[in-house]
Amino acid sequence: MAGKETIIAEERLLALATRALASGGVSEEEAALAARVLVLADMFGLHTHGIIRIPQYLGRVRIGGIDARADVVVERVAPGLAVVHGHNGIGPLVGMRALQAALEGARTVGIGAAFANGSNHFGPIVPYCFLAAQEGCASFIASNATTTIAPWGGRDTRVGNNPLGMGFPSPGGDPIILDIALSVAARGKMRALAAEGKSMPAGWAVDNEGRPTTDPKAGLGGFLLPVGGHKGYGLAVMVDLFAGLLSGAAFLTHVSAWDKNPEAAQNLGHVFLVINAGKLASNTTLAERIADFRSILTSTPAADPAAPVMLPGDREMAAYRRAREEGVRVLTADLAEVEKLTTAAP
Amino acid sequence: MAGKETIIAEERLLALATRALASGGVSEEEAALAARVLVLADMFGLHTHGIIRIPQYLGRVRIGGIDARADVVVERVAPGLAVVHGHNGIGPLVGMRALQAALEGARTVGIGAAFANGSNHFGPIVPYCFLAAQEGCASFIASNATTTIAPWGGRDTRVGNNPLGMGFPSPGGDPIILDIALSVAARGKMRALAAEGKSMPAGWAVDNEGRPTTDPKAGLGGFLLPVGGHKGYGLAVMVDLFAGLLSGAAFLTHVSAWDKNPEAAQNLGHVFLVINAGKLASNTTLAERIADFRSILTSTPAADPAAPVMLPGDREMAAYRRAREEGVRVLTADLAEVEKLTTAAP
Numbered sequence: 001m002a003g004k005e006t007i008i009a010e011e012r013l014l015a016l017a018t019r020a021l022a023s024g025g026v027s028e029e030e031a032a033l034a035a036r037v038l039v040l041a042d043m044f045g046l047h048t049h050g051i052i053r054i055p056q057y058l059g060r061v062r063i064g065g066i067d068a069r070a071d072v073v074v075e076r077v078a079p080g081l082a083v084v085h086g087h088n089g090i091g092p093l094v095g096m097r098a099l100q101a102a103l104e105g106a107r108t109v110g111i112g113a114a115f116a117n118g119s120n121h122f123g124p125i126v127p128y129c130f131l132a133a134q135e136g137c138a139s140f141i142a143s144n145a146t147t148t149i150a151p152w153g154g155r156d157t158r159v160g161n162n163p164l165g166m167g168f169p170s171p172g173g174d175p176i177i178l179d180i181a182l183s184v185a186a187r188g189k190m191r192a193l194a195a196e197g198k199s200m201p202a203g204w205a206v207d208n209e210g211r212p213t214t215d216p217k218a219g220l221g222g223f224l225l226p227v228g229g230h231k232g233y234g235l236a237v238m239v240d241l242f243a244g245l246l247s248g249a250a251f252l253t254h255v256s257a258w259d260k261n262p263e264a265a266q267n268l269g270h271v272f273l274v275i276n277a278g279k280l281a282s283n284t285t286l287a288e289r290i291a292d293f294r295s296i297l298t299s300t301p302a303a304d305p306a307a308p309v310m311l312p313g314d315r316e317m318a319a320y321r322r323a324r325e326e327g328v329r330v331l332t333a334d335l336a337e338v339e340k341l342t343t344a345a346p
Numbered sequence: 347m348a349g350k351e352t353i354i355a356e357e358r359l360l361a362l363a364t365r366a367l368a369s370g371g372v373s374e375e376e377a378a379l380a381a382r383v384l385v386l387a388d389m390f391g392l393h394t395h396g397i398i399r400i401p402q403y404l405g406r407v408r409i410g411g412i413d414a415r416a417d418v419v420v421e422r423v424a425p426g427l428a429v430v431h432g433h434n435g436i437g438p439l440v441g442m443r444a445l446q447a448a449l450e451g452a453r454t455v456g457i458g459a460a461f462a463n464g465s466n467h468f469g470p471i472v473p474y475c476f477l478a479a480q481e482g483c484a485s486f487i488a489s490n491a492t493t494t495i496a497p498w499g500g501r502d503t504r505v506g507n508n509p510l511g512m513g514f515p516s517p518g519g520d521p522i523i524l525d526i527a528l529s530v531a532a533r534g535k536m537r538a539l540a541a542e543g544k545s546m547p548a549g550w551a552v553d554n555e556g557r558p559t560t561d562p563k564a565g566l567g568g569f570l571l572p573v574g575g576h577k578g579y580g581l582a583v584m585v586d587l588f589a590g591l592l593s594g595a596a597f598l599t600h601v602s603a604w605d606k607n608p609e610a611a612q613n614l615g616h617v618f619l620v621i622n623a624g625k626l627a628s629n630t631t632l633a634e635r636i637a638d639f640r641s642i643l644t645s646t647p648a649a650d651p652a653a654p655v656m657l658p659g660d661r662e663m664a665a666y667r668r669a670r671e672e673g674v675r676v677l678t679a680d681l682a683e684v685e686k687l688t689t690a691a692p
Contacts, residue, residue, distance in 0.1 A: 077625045078457070079426075079455040080451070081626065083626060105455075110424025110426045111451070111458070115626060138587070138588060153649055154648055154655040158642055166581075166588075176583070180580060227573050234526060238512040238524050245632075245635050248626075251635075251639055252642045275427070276424065280423060280427065280594075293598060297500075302501070303501050309500040312576075
């Protein structure tokens with residue numbers, strides 16, 4: 001993190017985040033649910049998707065872009081399938097309702113999916129995969145997003161840099177969790193390089209004419225390149241079909257950009273898919289096989305001996321354990337912004 | 347295709363492929379099921395994964411590497427979940443049994459998954475996604491594979507170039523189907539460049555010391571690089587957790603290489619996951635939304651006007667329609683190999 005840090009107990013941060021969201025009109029119970037996602041994000045070290053989002057969400061609530069009092073409705077369409085109508089509620093609340101609906105399917109028929117529409121930015125995916133793993137479930141979770149990527153071979157941004165996560169439970173150990181977006185690099189990294197007046201590596205983005213560039217400013221005005229060319233483009237398309245089209249949400253260019261039109265409903269869509277791993281293997285078998293799996297990977301000779309091979313999510317889980325032991329590290333300035341919201345409440 | 351081609355009617359090719367597989371000991375009914383996958387592969391233009399595989403599969407049957415008479419057992423562990431024990435049967439048969447088991451879940455509870463172990467090379471993923479789409483289902487299908495990729499930051503091949511597919515049904519139109527492996531480039535492309543004495547682009551592979559190389563021979567002796575670095579590595583890991591570890595199959599370096607040890611059982615694992623789209627939207631709504639989705643992408647200004655923007659699977663679906671109209675194009679030499687097998691049978 002860049003800036004002065006504060007270490008705060010998990011429970012205190014959760015209570016504070018809950019009060020802050022409630023100050024914007026979210027019911028106490030729903031605020032607690034949404035706050036859980038954002039506090040977990042900070043515990044995982046994913047600070048750009050943590051409590052820092054609360055002032056941003058509530059800023060949109062104030063101008064009518066998000067409905068803090070939305071009635072999030074879960075419609076069960078089959079024993080294993082649910083549609084979650086977010087009705088423009090805050091994203092992590094819609095996300096948590098969808099996760100709960102998917103988990104209900106996994107409990108009753110071994111596998112469950114929930115498709116959410118009418119949603120907003122729902123935080124990072126790691127917390128949802130983590131919570132699914134705590135319930136003994138493997139997960140596949142994804143969302144569509146504002147368009148920032150050009151279709152492969154095209155010269156206009158018409159696909160979102162859609163985040164995609166997969167999680168795997170590990171009885172008695174750390175779950176394995178992947179959470180990636182489908183561009184080579186994030187816009188945030190490009191903005192940082194642009195601010196420092198530095199160039200960026202080739203292959204991150206092209207300018208607004210579709211020409212390769214190493215100028216991060218030109219890239220920010222152009223569009224991001226997907227990982228693996230047509231492969232990343234294809235994955236981004238499939239995620240939007242599942243999360244956006246099938247859920248009944250907006251898709252592709254129909255998704256409104258929260259930064260450009262903060263007062264407009266985004267109608268984002270998410271897909272939550274969870275599998276009850278306990279129906280497929282006992283905890284003992286799973287634990288043994290995962291220990292073997294993990295050791296095959298971590299024992300790989302490292303290209304740089306100072307950087308041993310890791311599994312997806314290892315960095316986040318190490319941050320999480322540290323946060324459980326020592327308290328959650330957040331930027332002091334971010335914390336102050338959230339505290340300000342709670343004191344402004346009646 | 348490189349070489350003389352023959353055009354053959356779909357039904358004739360299917361009958362021929364079925365007889366060829368049956369000549370190796372596969373029962374008539376099971377041979378027809380497996381042949382369907384390989385003939386569809388040829389219809390989609392995926393000839394490296396089509397009927398050309400039959401002599402290879404039967405070669406392994408002869409030396410005990412594959413059991414043509416294996417009893418493929420479907421074990422239903424929950425209304426939405428099945429485990430398919432392949433017992434070292436031919437891959438496309440295990441794959442078809444798993445697809446059927448997953449579709450049964452989708453019919454009864456809206457969503458279904460099947461986890462297959464004890465399998466072998468199961469063909470390309472496109473045919474399975476296509477058949478799921480014909481049943482009105484969206485799909486997520488993946489397999490593990492022999493290790494050819496190094497973990498990110500590592501210097502040894504310990505992860506497979508695991509294929510991953512996603513399909514989406516399109517009522518009255520072409521399904522949208524993505525089928526990718528997770529390396530930047532395929533070993534086949536590198537072999538072709540090596541044979542021509544050409545160099546390969548940077549970023550495809552590293553040599554056996556983990557050093558970047560543009561020499562395809564050095565790359566073939568080293569290891570493939572995953573798309574998007576840690577992103578492709580992470581996806582390959584997650585696929586192996588779902589397809590290999592959770593299914594009860596071998597995983598990572600435990601997977602035996604069919605080309606190096608053709609006489610050994612591979613114990614490959616697959617995951618088949620299908621969603622009954624009709625439970626989420628009517629055919630009319632789906633068709634309308636997909637038409638809109640498709641037109642947003644295909645109307646993107648193209649970087650090269652001669653190469654309009656496409657959706658995943660468009661190329662394969664065009665080949666499929668042509669094969670339906672004109673017959674299936676196969677290499678004359680490949681066809682002769684398969685015919686030889688049928689005449690050798692008693």
